[in-house]
Amino acid sequence: MSAALTRFRVVAYVVGVVLIVFILVAMPLKYFFDSPGFVAVIAPVHGFLYMVYLVVTFDLSMRAKWPLSRTVLLLLAGTIPVLSFVAERWATAKVRELEPAPA
Incomplete structure (x- = not known):
């Protein structure tokens, strides 16, 4: 389960960062500066990464x-900015509770 947790943690962080860039950089560029080019790049990237996030989660x-x-809540966490970071910490704590203590 350690490898699955590592995959989840990496993908959760990547999806979170890309979503924040999309919301805080690409969307203002599109709507305030009439420059939709960055949205055209970031939106499909986030969409693909979110699909990877769904599979890994x-x-x-x-x-x-x-x-x-619990599964549905974690799956939805990739759609709300910053929540994927919170979900990653929470899921990591839950998985570590399941693991036996080292001898």
């Missing part, structure tokens, strides 16, 4: 045997 959730409600 679902994989972690199935390995950890989490309930559907």
